[in-house]
Amino acid sequence: MSALSAPGLVIDRPYAQDAAAVERALRTTQGGLSSSDARARRDQVGANELPEPARTPAWRRFLGHFNDTLIYILLGAAAIKAVMGDWLDFWVIMTVAVINAVIGYVQEGRAEKALAGIRGMLSADATARRDGSWTTVAARDLVPGDVVRLAPGDKVPADARLIQVAQLRIDEAALTGESVPSSKQTDAVASDAGIGDRSSMAYSGTIVSAGQGVAIVTATGSATEIGRIQQLVGDAGSLATPLTKQLDAFGKVLTLVILGMAAVMMLIGRYLHQMPFPELISATIGFAVAAIPEGLPALVTITLALGVQQMARRNAITRKLPAVEALGSVTTVCSDKTGTLTRNEMTVRTMITPVRRYEVSGLGYDPDGAIAPGGGGDLSALLAVADLCNDAHLERVFAGAQPEGARTVGWSLIGEPTEGALKVVAMKGGVEGGGTRRLAVVPFDSAHKFMATLDEAGSGSRAILVKGAPDRILERSLTQRGAHGSEPLDIPFWEAAVDALSAEGLRVLAGARKPTRADDLSADDLVDLEFLGLWGILDPPRPEAIDAIADCHAAGIRVKMITGDHAGTAVAISREMGLVTGDDAPVLTGAELERMSQDELAKVVQSVDVYARTSPEHKIRIVRALQSHREVVAMTGDGVNDAPALTRADVGIAMGIKGTEATKEAAEIVLADDNFATIRSAIAEGRRIYDNLRKSVVFLLPTNGAQSLVILAAVLFGFTLPLSPVQVLWVNMVTAVTLSLALAYEPAERGIMARPPRGPGGSLIAGRELGFVGVVSVLIGGATLGVFGISLSLGTDIDVARTEAVAMLAFGQLAYLLNCRFLGRTSLTLDILRGNPVTWWSAGALVALQLVYTYAPFMHALFGSEPLTLVGWALPIGFSVAIFLAVEMLKAVRSRARR
Template sequence: MPEEITEAELTVARPHATPAVDVAGDLDTDLGGLTSAEAERRIAIAGPNQLPEPPRRPAVLRFLAHFNDTLIYILLAAAAIKALMADWLDFWVIIGVTVINALVGFLQEGRAERALAGIRDMLSPDASVRRDGAWKSVPADELVPGDVVRLAPGDKVPADLRLFEAHRLRIDEAALTGESVPSAKDVEAVAVDAGVGDRHSMAFSGTIVASGQARGIVTSTGALTEIGRIQSLVSGAGSLATPLTRQLDAFAKVLTLVILGMAALMMAIGRFVHDMPFDELVSAAIGFAVAAIPEGLPALVTITLAIGVQQMARRKAITRKLTAVETLGAVTTVCSDKTGTLTRNEMTVRRIVTPLGGYEVTGLGYAPDGAITRHDGAAPGADVTAVLAVGTLCNEAHIVLDGEQHRLVGEPTEGALKVVAAKGGVSSQGSRRLAVLPFDSEHKFMATLNEGADGARAFLVKGAPDRLLDRSTSQRGADGREAVDPEHWMRIVDELSAEGLRVLAAARRPAAPGTAAVEMDDLEELEFLGVWGIVDPPRPEAVTAIEDCHTAGVRVKMITGDHAGTAVAIAREMGIVDGEQPRVLTGAELEALSQDQLQAVARDVDVYARTSPEHKIRIVRALQSHDEVVAMTGDGVNDAPALTRADVGVAMGIKGTEATKEAAEIVLADDNFATIRSAIREGRRIYDNLRKSIVFILPTNGAQSLVILVAVVFGLALPLTPVQVLWINMVVAITLTLALAYEPAERGIMLRPPRASRRSIISGGELGFVLAVSAVIGGASLGLFYGALAYGSSLDYARTEAITMLALGQLAFLFNSRFLDRSSLTRDVLTGNPMVWWSALALIVLQLAYTYLPFMNELFESRPLDAASWLAPVGLSIAVFFVIEGMKWVRRRFAADS
């Protein structure tokens, strides 16, 4: 070993494609391991085998950053105005709203940081390493490049290793690659351009050894490992502003300009037309701004979304970020992982083919419920029984009953063979295993020596069809043994593979009495029994959900680590693609495309296979470049970067890793794609209700500001005082506004296309509608106020009538707002949302208290109204309802003609 080693000498380029001996040479080590002194020198250069903590801004700056929002600026401006007016109660209410909003955002932020913490938790705590010529256990963070590590079943791989010994090694890499079955490993170098899932000569940090033993040389530690690269992708993926935040920001900017412009115009008219004193004019302008600014809007948005979060949770979708509820409603594309989301992640035998015919198998998952039926209707015979016997006896898996659920102990493929044997009534009872030859990735089969109840012994073999055919000379025919036809069987294998089935074969050979072991030489001249076609079956409810998504204008794209053939077959069965040759992009093909080239084809490709984390991020970015709102689902740590980058990340709650859950905005409690469909529907409903709530609340401010504006422009007495503006804002906000958050979904909500993500939350037509409604309610209030003055009422009495008109006018408009796009002149407006009636009752009670309680009269300068004085506000509010319905009818006719 040299005295000094540079950092460059502790790295190996493409170790998966380099012979293990050469990798050892490049790392200036050998297969006997390092000395402790050498390891200490190397750790000083390479650093500990840990994923680095991400840099974080100080908590104070992260908290203050949540005030950097246009709507918050409006609120702070309103608070400043309230302070100038010495309305300290209103001042502290507004400040409280802004602080609570910032606290909510502060507590919810840090998804990416927590995702990185989840990834760091995946690393192994210790490792078996060869140091000073002996094996010892050391903390995994002390490993260095060049160390020799050994692996055993159940171990978590402590660093990236180039394998130089592997005995029947299979590693579960699902969290890293998304593949549903453990990956078989060997020591031979693979192609330079092989994807992570095809690097069979490597073992990657954070994955788990399913079976076998191995030894390997540490090639990368810490941030340089494959899982470390994923961590850097998570931290660098970035997140986008949601459609709602973009829309609210744009709306707030427009609203700010409108309010400032109107205030300036009002001041100019008051000064130059009516020659109002400057201090009185400034006071009126401030009152106008206070009336016009919808300071309750951020709270309305937050509370409406929070209600949506509760309702989503009832549908098994746990929301980790409020705005994600609404973003789901804007989704145009769902990029879904295959295993466990679209499929059950429970391997199931679907087909059995013997020399005598083909058989279909019904039933899904690990429950032994189902039947085996022959294509021609004949009952299964001894040919099937022989295949099933091999499947259940030459097997290391077990199915256990956990409560009412059947749970697999072992590998999924072997579990499928156990289950289908049970469906066929074949069990291991009466048979005794005498010896076993475990599965080996070099030979690709497993064999056992079993003794039956009659004392006869036989070698039972299952494995890759081509390997068993090479060792078979006969097959089980109708009249006993007959010559095997390898070409016929390989055609069957190709047909099953084209259907997305994983194919395994069964064979047997009698053993001589007294045989007690299984040797490779014993497994020649086998009798070929048939093959199984195994699949991770689609979730039936997911098929329906995908069809519903397509109807709603939402594209579904499958992004999986599985091979292209399997991916296309499942996608066709799910209804994601159709046609004879749907387009599919593999990771290798995607690697050859530039980002511009990928953007050109991304929307046309619905199946991506053999993908890596980088590929998933590129796909999401390519779709987003077309203004697509992308939802990304995933369960493995390899999905975390793409979930962070997507507009809304959706993690699996049952089988998902902690890193994935922390990176996501939505966590599915049932790991079911159908829940995504329901969540999209719920998101659309919540957005509809949010839009209704905003359209409803704005005329409250619009009518008040219009009343003040008209009074100033025409030099008349003000119908409202600032404290009365505060009252009407408060009473409407705490009673009527939130009623619309509980509205049920509109009819046909999943039959319409997704809304444009960059459109304003309030369209130009709706803004005009808001102004017209403000004019109607404000005009009624003005008429009632000046009419009362004309009939000799006191100023305070007339103002009380005007306030009552504003409150009842908003109550009438609440029923108009329940159905913005269709008529409210229907029985439906009276049913479906009990909160409307409770809110109406609360408003009336509070308005009665405002009118008749002495302390309220003192605080707000209101006066008790006699019974006759209620007739005009009630009658005008009913008239307001019908006038607004007429305006809605005109809008619908205009929209239909345009």
């Protein structure tokens, strides 16, 4: 039984109730529980751990990978081989089917692994008050009503209502996505507050970054916020990718066509030509063997695997093969803000003093930047506060193991992001507090929202330096630092300046100072301060992400920001990044989403590009609303709060550097560099892969189509088969081994990111392309019949004629391969000679194998081939050139018709 259902241990929205009400509801006191009461409650509510999910047996998961129409075709082909007694081919086909199943089995289970990753976030132990004294207990033994103590570095062991805090700040990025630790207090908050605004709560799995706290446990195990997220991951469900849907539809159509044509062929052969039944059965089996593209599943798998390698080079690690192609069909990218669109490195962008406004260049924690215009004493005083009233410091990151002579490649922050930003701007202004000694400090506290230090300069002068919330600093200030020294404080000016910076999406802090001779410092000393100015701080956009968003828009892909940050900041960042334009861009907050039904959300979801203060449920709702419009949705995330939405999205994309393990396990794609620009590159790569996959399928089908038409024509018209079944196998094998994978290496088409995403649904091969495949099949099949007939009419032996027919099929496919390199434009260009060297290696391998087939004596015995004279090669080569030119004419007609 969970804490949600345990009688007498339930409290609704504890963050909105005062501490006394929480104590009464949970039948506890600030003195904690007795050991016997804790044991009784544990028996009632269960252990404080997330439940193991029910698992499908391994054998069922493995067999489930055979439940695919194309695999049915493979198994059908294997059965036919077994009936024909071709056991070698039977085992080859079965091996392909089993390999496909093994690959799928190994790569599946991402939802289960995501749940395991979430369970790993829970704390192992906790400090609880039992029997009137503090003691360390196993976190799994905590129960609602326990009183726990929190200290820096602790992982919060359960959801708990805070009753005492001392400068307590908790890193809740895994739940809320906010980069700055949340300041905590004990006062109740509004009942409709989002999770990021519940300052009176500490949530299981988050980490204490500073201060101390005491709290009453309100929920354990599956009743915690992390437990709810686990449930959301399990309930989210995953969707089939566009490719798997298209392959399934294509396989079903292909199966029906093959069965229908085989039935028609049997009827005509039996009743029109009175063929003997055994001979007719053999011909029908040969037709089916020729028509089934048994290499298609392997072709798809290998093409996607090659795409995985290419994407890995672009810092996108693929955990599931179909996701490679699914990225190419994405219509909407829902992105987290912090660390993906932005650098997750707070930066001072603007400073305002009573004298002027200063703009700061440079990004992140790299002190390479400048302040413009140059300042005087007003700026120096403000920068001195930024440097000295600060507990953060920066360390160089060197390219080599030893700093001596090594190149600096970056900077690492030790401390809080906001203080890091102030430290960096002081370095940019050339202000460093060498020779200054700190004598006392008033640490930051969420109650008073400021920090103060007492510092002594090398000359012996002392000053109190203060930084904090502008309203708190203003109310303690008497004067301001003007161009000519102290002057009266202009409160309306500063209130307007704060509003202006906030409207730009900047986090605003204020600085002040006060000369003193005191030896100690307390909050009571912070009166009659001299106000120095304001800092406007922002987590800056990644410059490459701005370009990537523009490229996505050009490619017809909408980008939506879903963040736990405040609406003003989210809109300001989205405007700077080009996500939205104008001052009236619509934004939906979590509170507004709560009031909307799913149908109401679906009506507006496509027109809103910024979502702020969101929860895990909101992200899933947004994804589902987009999918209701047949959008193919990619969702990015790094915190455990993102795992459910990543599982539900068509393509889940996790951050590899700052992402949690739960998020990585829930995703199909992991970004090695946490950069939105990598998503753009991966989408382009996905489009290239889909183009090449489609080219490969359009190339592969006429091989089977031409062979089956040759056999079909022979049966329908009652003449000698131009190919024996074993020669059909040879052509299938030699083209599969040499030519079929060449197109997987094709570079991207021109303007690949200047065209809109392809429509969802439909078949892998459109009706127009099926017609194209049909015409090419007739061309190659007709040429093969023509070569066979001409050879026989010239008096050659039937085995020689069949050898020429096999050569015709092989070289006809080679010619058609060159046509397929550029399906959207002519191949009569010098580009056909460059860009893909694998084409020419494949062509050379095909020619070499055909020479072995034609002239090696053991091949004569296996396949019934015969040596050809130079004249015997002329017909296949000549017809192949004619096929290439004919297909180019067909492409020109199609292109003109489309225009």
